[in-house]
Amino acid sequence: MSKSQDPIENIVQHIQNKSVIKQQTYKHLLEAFGQIKEQASSLVSQINERTQNVDKDVTVVMEEISSTEFHVKVAGDLLVFLLHTNIVTFDNEHAIVNSRQIEEDANRRYFGQIMVYNFMSDSVKYNRLNDPGYLVARLLINYENHFFVEGEGQLNFLFKNISDHQITPLDLDVIIKLSITEAAQSDLITPPFQDIKYISLNQKMEKDHHLGAGEKIGFKMSYQDENPTY
DSSP states (O other): OOGGGOHHHHHHHHHHHHHHHHHHHHHHHHHHHHHHHHHHHHHHHHHHHHTTTSOTTSOEEEEEEETTEEEEEETTEEEEEEEEEEEEOOOTTSTTTTSHHHHHOGGGGOEEEEEEEEEEHHHHHTTOTTOOOEEEEEEEEOTTSOEEEEESGGGGTTTOSOOSSOOOHHHHHHHHHHHHHHHHHOOEEOOOGGGGSOOOHHHHHHOTTTTTOOEEOSOOOSSOOOOOBO
């Protein structure tokens, strides 16, 4: 039996080929995340220059948490940028999998992803561990450095298809600005009166900062956020 007919050799080649694709994807992802951090830092500086006469307690700051996470605080909103270290794909029912680009090259279906979550800044300040964060956008990049975005508002349709070009600083700038805009434009809605009418002493003692806290509106994603990880 020749190597081309050897099932074990075919398996080995398949694993090797997929590993190369995933490594290339991850390199592009790291590069994009680094650019996002640089551009977010520049954007924060620009915003601060234009808001010098605003209330000094209204702050816009950036904080690097780790090599895969940084935060941008814009007044009462905290945007958490996360690089996911696994390369993912979608189930066969997802529109992207059935796109022209992936039909032409199945290796294009593997993506690295960068997530942008919106938390209330007070959730972190007061350590309210049960407060939710909302996914504003996720940027997905493949081994060719082509991309698409799933997200809220304009992010839901501007980049909904895999790009025909490699991701550019201009693309990243638009994604960052729209993510911050979506977070800033969503308001807190207070819970119904009946939902917080009764509390336990334990709630009062342990979660007094959380009582009556609102929840963000406008964050129902237009896709199913369930992806297998490889």
